[in-house]
C-alpha cells in the first residue's frame with residue numbers, strides 16, 4: 001500500500017520551477033494560499049534534499065488560518081543525511097522524517113550526520129545508493145500517511161514519476177518566462193527516450209487564480 005501522491009509545483013510558462021540561480025518565487029499570493037490549503041488536506045509533504053539546501057522551506061501551513069496540529073508530517077529524501085541541523089524543516093512546528101539510503105550507513109561522515117539528525121527527526125534507511133522510493137512510500141503509509149504532497153524538486157519529481165508513484169499533478173503556470181538551459185524544469189532527472197514511454201495524463205480541471213493558471217491532471 002502507498003499514499004495517494006499529488007505532485008504540486010509552480011512553474012513559468014517555459015516550464016521552469018526555478019531560475020538558473022535557484023530562485024523559485026513563482027506563485028502569486030492566491031496560489032500560495034491554494035498550496036497552503038492543499039497542505040492542510042494532506043498527511044505528509046515530501047521534498048528532495050536539494051530543495052531543502054536551496055530554499056530552506058518550512059513546509060508548514062502559515063499562509064492561512066491554521067493550528068500547529070494541522071501541519072502535515074514533513075519528509076526529506078536525502079541520500080547522505082545532508083539536511084543541515086539548523087534548517088527550518090527541522091523546527092518543532094511538525095514532525096520530520098528524513099529518508100536516507102544505506103550508503104549513508106557506510107560513510108563515517110554521513111553516519112555521524114544521521115546520528116545528530118536523529119535527535120531532531122526520524123531517520124528511515126532504504127535503498128543502496130539512493131533512497132528506495134517504493135519502500136519509502138510503504139513506510140509512510142504504515143505511519144498513517146494516506147495522502148502525500150510532493151513539492152519537488154525536479155530530480156525527485158522524475159524519480160517518483162519513473163517509479164509510477166504519482167497519482168495526480170497540480171501545476172500553477174505563472175505568466176513569466178525566465179529561460180536558462182541550467183534552470184530546473186518541472187521534471188528533469190534522466191528522462192525517457194521516447195514520447196511513448198512518457199507518463200500519460202488526463203486534464204481534469206483548469207482555472208485562473210489571479211494572474212496564474214492552475215492545471216490539474218490525473219496520471220493515467
Ligand SMILES: NC(=O)c1ccc[n+]([C@@H]2O[C@H](COP(=O)([O-])OP(=O)(O)OC[C@H]3O[C@@H](n4cnc5c(N)ncnc54)[C@H](OP(=O)(O)O)[C@@H]3O)[C@@H](O)[C@H]2O)c1
Pocket residue numbers: 008009010011016017018022023024026047048049050051052054055077078079080081130131132133151152153154155156157159160184188
Ligand atoms: N517552483 C516549485 O514549485 C519548486 C518546488 C520545489 C523545488 N523547487 C526548486 O527545485 C530545485 C531543486 O531541485 P533538484 O532537482 O535540484 O533537487 P531535489 O529534487 O530537491 O533533490 C534531489 C536529490 O534528492 C536525493 N535523492 C535521494 N534519493 C533519491 C531518489 N530516489 N530519487 C531522486 N532523488 C533522490 C539526491 O541527492 P543526494 O544523492 O545528494 O542525496 C538528489 O540529488 C531548487 O532550485 C528549488 O528551488 C521549485
